[in-house]
Amino acid sequence: MTQQEWIDRDFYADLGVPSTASAEEIKRAYRKLARQLHPDANPNDSTAEERFKAVSEAHAVLSDPATRTEYDQTRQLYRAGAFRRAGTRTGAGTGPAGGMGGRGGFDFSDLFGAGSPFTTDESGFGDVFGDLFRRSGTHTSASRPRRGSDVEAETRLPLRQAVTGVVLPLQVSGPTACPTCHGSGARPGTTPRRCPSCGGSGTLTRNQGGFGFSESCDDCRGTGVIVDAPCPDCQGTGVGHRTRTINVRIPPGVADGQRIRLPAHGEPGLRGAPSGDLYVTVGVDPDPVFGRDGDDLTVTVPVGFAELTLGTTISVPTLDGRVSVKIPPGTPSGRTFRLRERGVPRRGGRSGDLLVTVQVAVPPRLGQAATDALRAYEKAEKATGFDPRADWPGRR
Structure with a gap:
């Protein structure tokens, strides 16, 4: 790609994003288009292949912050007409910049005067102007x-x-x-063979009004070889x-x-x-059994009311098998037990933990014997004075 082609191309339009797009927006647009236009998804489609190449080139330029800044600044200079108008000078002009101010009315103060984004406090426009072209030359050679x-x-x-x-x-x-x-x-x-026109550099330099402009060699198209x-x-x-x-x-x-x-x-x-x-x-x-919270794994185990009330030992799955967890009598539903170093491996060598939460499972229906036993328990529970909503803030 020659220097002029690089500047004339609208890489933002290739990706379908505005020039103010963030790096994340550029990445998302590239991924979407790359999936749509990939040669594997469009066999024997030359149009899609060319679009895929264009999208890849646009992403290569805009995904690099330094390259994107250089591309934006260079296009601003070209839109301002600085390079095009300067390139038409033949030395016959009468402007103060060594023949740069004649036909076309070009004045450096228009581009590099007060308020210009290309003016620096210390070195002036010369350093910016030269540095921009030195860096942009890396794209054409x-x-x-x-x-x-x-x-x-x-x-x-x-x-x-x-x-x-x-x-x-x-x-x-x-x-x-x-x-x-x-x-x-x-x-x-x-x-x-080495290009005889540029000597293998891939670029040609011409002087105009005291400034040097580098252009891609037409004979070798910037490659330096033929x-x-x-x-x-x-x-x-x-x-x-x-x-x-x-x-x-x-x-x-x-x-x-x-x-x-x-x-x-x-x-x-x-x-x-x-x-x-x-x-x-x-x-x-997602996994049907395990969840993840940072470096910890989580698992919810359904248990019966009697198991929590009377206490029991349950079998809990782990990544490499199963482990027994003792449930003390009177354990409330929703309590979480922490099993050390049964979770996600860390870089330091230790692993996260496995967090086991017990949750009461209510039977959808009961047989007559179970119902009679539960009624008897309800009466016995009330006789002890136990009220499950005694400390509930919504009691009153």
């Missing part, structure tokens, strides 16, 4: 090594696997180095597309929505640069 983009993926797993940890095979589709030319873009048996015999599989781009399977180790205790980083498993770098990283967002499905 494809001949330089460039780290590969990071890749986002998602997976879901049951709660028990999230707590104990698991190794999952994960399929990831995306750009990769062409297996035929190994990323060189040249037909096997041939070698790209491929005389393009690779038949990638048409000289050096980039292919494939689906690969990666074994992802999910550590014990992963939480719902947590991101796991796999270094160097993202998109391949250019010109021998390192690959990007793979970030896997883990979703955890």
